[in-house]
Amino acid sequence: MILTVDHVTTYSYDTAMGASVQSLRLFPSRFSGQREIDWHVAVEGGIRGGEFRDGAGDKVESWSVRPPVEEVVVTVRGQIETIDTAGVLRGHRELVHPMAYLRETTATWIDEGLSKLAAEAVADCTETLDCAHRLSAAVSEAISYEPGTTDAHTTAAEALAQGKGVCQDHAHALIAVARAHDMPARYVSGYLFATEDGAPHEAAHAWTEIWIEGMGWIGFDAANSCCPDDRYIRLGSGLDANEAAPIRGITQGGSEERLNVTVALEQVQQ
Structure with missing residues (x-):
């Protein structure tokens, strides 16, 4: 499948601010499930800084905007060819050991409710991959998808x-219950073209990857009760949503910040 992406993020301020610095993780992952055809990332009026690939294999690029700053506009436009790998992250080069993803964060801290869910989901399970599927199904059933009911700071618990x-909440919850069974798990950010039945979906998306010994990282989208396929574009990963955030930055000043995001994905006829 060939998908085009048009993603615009706008930060606006009531009064002019000082300099702004942005760290962008908005570049398609390099693995056998997707091939970059064309991809451009830019900050309107900004100055491109350095770039590097972190230990998780994600490309990170820095930008700065000189003062006065009244608005910061980050644009992503590109075209990607995607291939269904049944959720398996094949051919992805990274240096971080999977066991590093057993660390808890505030967002993925496991409480009594999550512990109970984790235990009940795999009560009679003996095979790791089957356990991962059961945990994903349990999270899907326990947390219904209802936009606007949580915010960026809501924890899995x-x-x-x-x-x-x-x-985001489904991903955090699945990470928590997987780690409860000593299964390394991480948060993945990216895009989703449409739901499995073809219905349009909120294009900016997140899911979970769980490490299965002998197979590697495998994606699980508990929000849609499936594994990522050719409808998904993978960008980056981290311990939780904060670490995997596609855009992180800081702007000097005390003015209130407003955020507006528009994301559009389209399939190109082949």
């Missing part, structure tokens, strides 16, 4: 307690 959330 809080989302489970209220029984609803968005893809």
Whole structure:
């Protein structure tokens, strides 16, 4: 499948701010499931800085905007060819050992509710891959997908307690219950073209990867009860949403910040 991406993120301020520095993880991962045809990332009026690949294999690029800053606009436009690998992350080069992803964060801290969910989901499970599928299914059932019911700071435990959330919450919850069984798990950010039945979906998306010994990293999208296929574009990963954030930055000043994001994905006829 060939997909085009048009992603614009705008930060606006009531009063002019000082200099702004952005760290962008907005570049397609290099693995056998996707091939970059054309990809451009830019910050309007910004100055491109250095770039590097981190230990997880993700490309990171820095940008700066000179003062006065009234608005920061980050644009991503590109075209990607995707291939269905049944969720398996084949051919991805990285240096971080999988065991590093057993660390907890505030967002993925496991409480009594998550511990109970993790235990019940794999009570009679003996095979690791089957356990991962069962944990994903359990999270899907326990947390219904309801946009607007959580925010960026909601933890996995809080989302489970209220029984609803968005893809970020599903990803955090699955990471937590996987780690409860000593299965390394991480948060993945990217794009989703459409749901499995073809219905349009909120294009900016997140899911989970779980390390399966002998197979490597395998993706699980608990929000949509499936494994990532050719409808998905993978960008980057981290211990949680904060670490895997496609855009991180800082702007000097005390003005209130407003955020507007538009993402559009289209399939190119082949």
